[in-house]
Amino acid sequence: MLCRSLGARDLGQDGLTRLLDCIQLPEGKVITTFGTGTHPAAFLPDGAAGCAMPLELREVSEAALVVTAGPGALALTTGGRIEANPVPAEPGLFAGLNTIFGFRLDETPEQVAEGLRYHALHHGLQAALIVCRTSDAADFACALRRRVADLALTVVVLDSPLPLGKPDQGPMTHPWHAPDAPGKDRMEPPPPDPWRSDLAEQILFEHLKWRFLSQARAVLTLDVCDLLAPDGPNAFDRCLTARHGVILLAGRRIYPWRLRAQGEARFGDHICRQFDARRGIARWGVAPARAGLQNTWRMVRVAYAKPDPAEVVPFLRAMALRVPGRQPGELAPKTSLIEDPALLALSEQMFHHKPVRAPASAPRAAPRPASLGGRTAIVTTMKNEGPFILEWIAYHRAIGVDDFLIYTNDCTDGTDTMLDLLQEKGLCQHRPNPWVPGGALKPQHAALQAAESEPVMQNCGWGICMDVDEFINIKLGDGTLRALYAAMGDANMISLTWRLFGNADVARYEDRFMLDQFTACAPQVIRKPHQAWGFKTLFRNIDIYKKLGVHRPKGLRPDLWDQVKWLNGSGQPMPKELFRNGWRSTLETYGYDWVQLNHYAVRSAQSFLVKRDRGRVNHVDRDQGLNYWFRMNHNAERDTSLQRMIPALRAEYDRLLADPQIRAAHDHSVACHRAKIDELLQTDTYSRLYTELTGARMQSLCRMQHHFGSAVFAAGPEVIPHDLHLRDLPPGFFFTVDPAGAVEP
Numbered sequence: 001m002l003c004r005s006l007g008a009r010d011l012g013q014d015g016l017t018r019l020l021d022c023i024q025l026p027e028g029k030v031i032t033t034f035g036t037g038t039h040p041a042a043f044l045p046d047g048a049a050g051c052a053m054p055l056e057l058r059e060v061s062e063a064a065l066v067v068t069a070g071p072g073a074l075a076l077t078t079g080g081r082i083e084a085n086p087v088p089a090e091p092g093l094f095a096g097l098n099t100i101f102g103f104r105l106d107e108t109p110e111q112v113a114e115g116l117r118y119h120a121l122h123h124g125l126q127a128a129l130i131v132c133r134t135s136d137a138a139d140f141a142c143a144l145r146r147r148v149a150d151l152a153l154t155v156v157v158l159d160s161p162l163p164l165g166k167p168d169q170g171p172m173t174h175p176w177h178a179p180d181a182p183g184k185d186r187m188e189p190p191p192p193d194p195w196r197s198d199l200a201e202q203i204l205f206e207h208l209k210w211r212f213l214s215q216a217r218a219v220l221t222l223d224v225c226d227l228l229a230p231d232g233p234n235a236f237d238r239c240l241t242a243r244h245g246v247i248l249l250a251g252r253r254i255y256p257w258r259l260r261a262q263g264e265a266r267f268g269d270h271i272c273r274q275f276d277a278r279r280g281i282a283r284w285g286v287a288p289a290r291a292g293l294q295n296t297w298r299m300v301r302v303a304y305a306k307p308d309p310a311e312v313v314p315f316l317r318a319m320a321l322r323v324p325g326r327q328p329g330e331l332a333p334k335t336s337l338i339e340d341p342a343l344l345a346l347s348e349q350m351f352h353h354k355p356v357r358a359p360a361s362a363p364r365a366a367p368r369p370a371s372l373g374g375r376t377a378i379v380t381t382m383k384n385e386g387p388f389i390l391e392w393i394a395y396h397r398a399i400g401v402d403d404f405l406i407y408t409n410d411c412t413d414g415t416d417t418m419l420d421l422l423q424e425k426g427l428c429q430h431r432p433n434p435w436v437p438g439g440a441l442k443p444q445h446a447a448l449q450a451a452e453s454e455p456v457m458q459n460c461g462w463g464i465c466m467d468v469d470e471f472i473n474i475k476l477g478d479g480t481l482r483a484l485y486a487a488m489g490d491a492n493m494i495s496l497t498w499r500l501f502g503n504a505d506v507a508r509y510e511d512r513f514m515l516d517q518f519t520a521c522a523p524q525v526i527r528k529p530h531q532a533w534g535f536k537t538l539f540r541n542i543d544i545y546k547k548l549g550v551h552r553p554k555g556l557r558p559d560l561w562d563q564v565k566w567l568n569g570s571g572q573p574m575p576k577e578l579f580r581n582g583w584r585s586t587l588e589t590y591g592y593d594w595v596q597l598n599h600y601a602v603r604s605a606q607s608f609l610v611k612r613d614r615g616r617v618n619h620v621d622r623d624q625g626l627n628y629w630f631r632m633n634h635n636a637e638r639d640t641s642l643q644r645m646i647p648a649l650r651a652e653y654d655r656l657l658a659d660p661q662i663r664a665a666h667d668h669s670v671a672c673h674r675a676k677i678d679e680l681l682q683t684d685t686y687s688r689l690y691t692e693l694t695g696a697r698m699q700s701l702c703r704m705q706h707h708f709g710s711a712v713f714a715a716g717p718e719v720i721p722h723d724l725h726l727r728d729l730p731p732g733f734f735f736t737v738d739p740a741g742a743v744e745p
Contacts, residue, residue, distance in 0.1 A: 001145035001155050003138065007087065008035075008162040016042045016076070018162060020063075020201060022084035023211045029055070030071055030086045033207040034064040036200050041077065048075035060296055061202035093154055095215035097126040098236040101208065102223040104132050105196050106173050107321050109140055112224045113147035114267055118350060120151050123228050124236055127154040129212055130224060131204065133164055134195055156212065164204070165197030172196055178323050179279060180253060180332040205297040214293055220249060220285040221299075225321040227267060229314040230346050235285055238313060244305040245290030251281030251315045255328045255337055257358040265320035268353025271344045272328070272337040275561045276576045281317055316343075335556040335580050361557040364542040366461070370488035373540055374461020376481055377403035379451045379548065381433060381444050384614045384676075385468045386415040386669025388603075390662070391513055392468045393427065394653035398645065399474060400481035403456045404428035407447035409435055413672035418665040425659070429456050448548040457541075457548070464538045465550055471515065471598040472496060472538075473642045484595055492540035493566035495552065495574065496597035497533055497585045499524070502635035502702055507694045509606040509677060511670045515642055515649065518600055522634035524592055526706060529631045529713035533585040535569075536597055551583035569595045598642055601632040605693040606677045609686050613676070627716035629693055633702045700725035709736030 006021045011034075018035035025031065030052065040057035043066055047053040052072030058065045066074055073081040100119060104112060112130070119125035132140055137159030148155065165172075170190030175181040177190075177198070194200070205221070213219050218239035222228070228235055238247050256269035286302050296303040319331050328337060339358040347353045366373065378401055382389070393404060406419055406428055419430035431454075435446035448465060451457045462481075466472075477483030488494060504520040526532045537552035539545070544563055546555030556564070556579055566574040570591025574582075578589065585591075602608045612625060657663050680686035692698055701717055704725065712719060712735065719737045 001141060001148070001157070002093070003141050004090075004156055004158045006158065006160040006162075007085070008160050010162065011038075011082070013078075015039055016082075019082065019084060020160075020203070021207055021211065022086045023089045023207075024071065024086040025089050025210065026091070028070055030068045030084075031089075031207065031210050032066045032068070032074060032084045032086075033203055034066070036061070036063045036203070038064040040064045040066070044075040044077055048081070051075040051081055060206050061298055063201065063203040065203065065206065089211045089214075091210075091212060091215040093156060094127050094129070094213055096217050097154060098124050099127040099129060099213060099216040099219045100125060100222050101129045101213060101219050102131070102221060102226065103199065104130050104140070104224045105134060105171075105322070106324050107224045108264055109143035109147055111264065111266065111321050112140075113144055114351070115224055115227060116148055116153060116155070117151060118227060118267070120153055122230065122350065124234055125153070127156075127216070129156050129158065129208065131164075131208075132157050132159045135159075158208075163194035163197075164199060164201045165194040166200040167194045167197075168192050169194075169197035172198055173323050175323060175326060175330050178319060178331050180274060180277070180319075180336070181330060182333045199299065202299045205299055209288070209293070209297045214288055216288055218285060218287045221283045222249065222315060223317075223322075225318045226251065226283075227316045227318065227346075229316060230342070230350060232313065235313040238311055239285045239287040240290060242287070242290075242311045243308050245287040245292070246302045246305040246307045247285045247311040247313055248307040248309075249283040249285055249315050250312050251283060251317050252277060253281070253317045253319050253332070254340075254343060255319050255332050256355065257328060257337065257339065258356040259320060259327060260356060265318070265324065266351065266353060267318050267321070268347035268351035269320060269355045270316070270318045271339055271347050271355045272358060273340050273343065274332055274336040275338045275558060276336055276579060278577060281315075283315070285313065333580060335558050338558045338561060358559060361543075361560050363544050363560055363563050366540065366542045368490040370485040370491055370540070371482065373485060373492075375402040375459075376400060376462040376464075376538075377405060377456050377460035379405040379407075379448065379457060379463065379465050380467055381407045381409075381447045382411070382415055382419075382468055383409055383443075384411050384413045384415055384610065386411075386413040386418055387509075387511065387666070387673045388468055388514065389415065389418055389422075389669070390653060390656055390666055391515070391649070392471070393422070394656055395471055395515070395645065395649045397427075398648040398652045399472060399479060401472075403460060405431070405451055405454055405456045407431050407433040407443075407450070409433035409443060413676065414665060414669040418662075418669060421661055421665050425662070427656075429454070444550055448550070452548055460541050462538055463541050463548070463553075464536055465548055466536045466597070469600045469603070470498075470536065471600070471642065473499075473596045473598045474594070475592075475596075475641055476594050479645045479648075487571060487594060488567060491565040491567045492542060492544070493537055493552070493564065493574075494571075494595065495535040495537045495566070495568055495585070495589075496595050497535045497569050497590050497592065498531070498599040499592065499596050499639065500526075500532055500632055500634045501598055501600045501639075502633040503602050503604055503608070504635060505694075505699055507605045507690075509604045509673065513646065513649065513653075514600050514603060515598075515646055518603070519638050519640050519643070520635035521598075521637055521639045523637050523706060524590075525587075526634075527587070528705070528708065528710050530584070530710065531631060532634075533590055534583060535585055537566075554581070556580050567594075569593065596641075598639075599632075602629060605690060606681075607673070608693065609680045609690060610673060610676050612689070613680060613686075625689065626692055626698075626718075627713075629698070630701060630705075630717045631713050633698075634705055635699075636703045636706065697722070697725050704729075707733050707735055709734065711737045 052068035056067035545553035568591040570593035
């Protein structure tokens with residue numbers, strides 16, 4: 001166990017930031033390495049009197065490396081000079097040895113010793129170069145020496161008198177910088193900590209090659225929180241057999257399920273991985289002699305020595321060591337963590353550890369075919385939707401929906417009366433929304449939380465949360481849920497991507513089917529505005545998820561992730577990356593061939609006035625004015641695929657209206673709706689809005705949304721040049737605004 005230090009000092013000059021280290025090689029050459037921000041142009045290439053003659057001036061990782069024939073000051077282009085006293089390079093310490101080269105932040109001596117012991121016993125490790133990034137290197141090295149004294153290892157702990165991290169970045173030991181940590185939008189970014197932030201001085205990879213590692217048998221760039229995977233060929237040997245002497249080390253992050261209250265995290269606690277992890281960690285291994293010392297070592301690669309794709313060696317990063325003092329749920333969403341049998345075996349068999357095990361879940365027993373799933377139930381929230389209730393219920397009853405659980409609040413148009421009446425007649429379940437103004441939950445979320453204890457949702461076979469302006473449009477067979485479920489096989493979820501339907505230039509409210517009046521819509525391929533490809537999800541009620549969600553069930557039981565059989569609207573499998581919290585389609589996941597969700601978000605211009613006055617269900621503090629109309633009112637294309645179901649809708653609708661009480665309740669809501677429209681049109685605010693909604697400019701813009709960027713939808717149509725709708729635009733015309741709202745055609 002040896003301790004060494006970098007000879008680092010600040011230079012404090014523009015273009016000459018700091019001197020990191022100066023070494024003399026056994027053959028006499030001197031290598032002086034400077035910090036990030038120092039450029040080779042700062043040095044006189046031909047030297048000066050009394051100064052060492054540069055043999056090489058090289059830029060490496062945005063820093064400078066100067067090679068001279070021997071010791072001596074370095075001449076600067078400014079006329080000054082820099083004195084540097086070299087220390088002897090010590091490549092002999094690692095000559096012929098299998099070596100790990102990596103960095104240590106706050107990992108403890110016990111944790112580091114455990115990793116070294118594992119690699120020595122199971123992977124042939126013979127030496128380690130540990131760059132200690134914090135100021136406790138001496139105490140750390142002393143404690144580590146005691147814990148590995150029985151191992152035949154050469155260990156060098158290298159410290160630095162200056163911090164090596166990025167000066168404006170917080171510590172890598174904070175969840176903010178943990179790649180998978182949830183809730184970063186609610187975190188306060190940690191203050192800068194250059195002792196622990198992401199490495200700034202990446203030139204150290206090249207410098208330490210010459211100071212210590214040039215004669216090593218093989219070098220793996222692994223930090224002290226990293227472990228080589230237990231199985232597979234020896235990584236050090238692979239470096240020597242690789243065609244260019246370089247291999248790729250491909251890492252994944254691993255986590256405990258839970259840490260015990262007493263004691264620090266150990267490698268053996270890490271028995272979980274994320275089932276949906278996408279971003280890995282890339283490092284490399286090298287046989288210096290085979291790869292060629294002339295090829296520069298960088299943090300991400302060895303220059304001019306491309307690793308063979310077949311020579312990939314896996315490794316594991318223990319995140320509770322890298323980010324200490326945190327429970328796993330702070331480092332990665334618990335709904336993504338699954339217990340991995342290989343990690344459990346590693347913990348128990350190689351680390352002789354007893355970790356906290358993840359709980360085991362089981363889905364609710366149910367028939368495998370979707371068509372045998374049982375009753376289908378919709379849960380929804382409403383406020384002042386009276387005129388539109390019967391069409392929506394009649395349509396969905398016609399396609400096979402069995403049960404409706406409806407929550408309402410603050411209704412003034414007879415919606416509550418209508419729903420109470422329908423409940424008495426066995427057509428729905430009506431509940432007051434338990435939402436509390438100013439409370440922690442939004443209205444829709446409060447309703448969904450309450451719905452979880454309702455028998456109609458507990459006992460349904462299929463469930464979906466959707467709104468009264470959304471209609472399930474099934475394009476298979478006879479257009480019923482029966483046809484959809486038959487096509488789904490044993491799938492247990494299917495997402496219905498929105499297709500936004502506009503007002504089709506209908507200004508006045510009429511008591512007619514929306515499905516008859518509004519057939520103008522957005523194109524199928526429309527990625528903006530952000531809401532255009534939202535989806536709602538029909539799901540089997542089999543306890544794979546813990547709770548209801550607005551767009552899809554939430555709270556995945558992670559050990560059941562492989563039981564999720566989720567299709568898009570064209571019957572194609574959804575990617576596992578969406579299993580936890582996805583809510584909108586992408587170019588890779590959208591589909592309309594089997595089913596879509598017709599979303600009539602605006603209806604007629606007059607009905608939209610009432611909608612704006614009512615307010616939004618989950619954004620009660622946000623206005624539904626012209627901006628909302630522009631985002632959601634799409635009239636560019638026409639879709640009549642749902643029209644074939646109108647006869648079935650009409651039959652069920654007429655059957656309901658044949659009941660005099662239901663007819664009276666419906667007529668009352670229609671009268672209230674019309675009265676509200678008249679009232680609003682008497683005000684200057686709503687009169688002006690109605691004029692804008694029905695004017696030629698907005699009618700044109702609502703056929704042109706494909707020309708606009710996301711920032712336009714965020715800012716609203718007022719940022720669009722007033723005459724743009726009158727211009728003859730080419731098909732590929734695109735318009736957006738900068739963050740300040742300036743026009744950028």
